[in-house]
Amino acid sequence: MPIFEYKCGECEKVFEVLQLAGQEKGIKCPDCGGSNLKKLISAPFLPSSVGRPANDDLGRCCNGNPGEKGCAAAGSCCGQELQ
Numbered sequence: 719m720p721i722f723e724y725k726c727g728e729c730e731k732v733f734e735v736l737q738l739a740g741q742e743k744g745i746k747c748p749d750c751g752g753s754n755l756k757k758l759i760s761a762p763f764l765p766s767s768v769g770r771p772a773n774d775d776l777g778r779c780c781n782g783n784p785g786e787k788g789c790a791a792a793g794s795c796c797g798q799e800l801q
Contacts (some may be wrong), residue, residue: 722760
């Protein structure tokens, strides 16, 4: 179930609601009971590994210092060219 954030127009409290799409009616502010609510757009949670290639070991090679003498250059891992 998605979690939506709302901001109360009466007391300015920001809160989250666990709800299905289309069930926006009847939601009230948990602090003041107000119904003048604005749905906020939230950034989604993404694990830190999202967007990195599965074989991206450059951070672990050479203690994360590519370019040091004997270490991997950018775009390679431990001296081996990435394909």
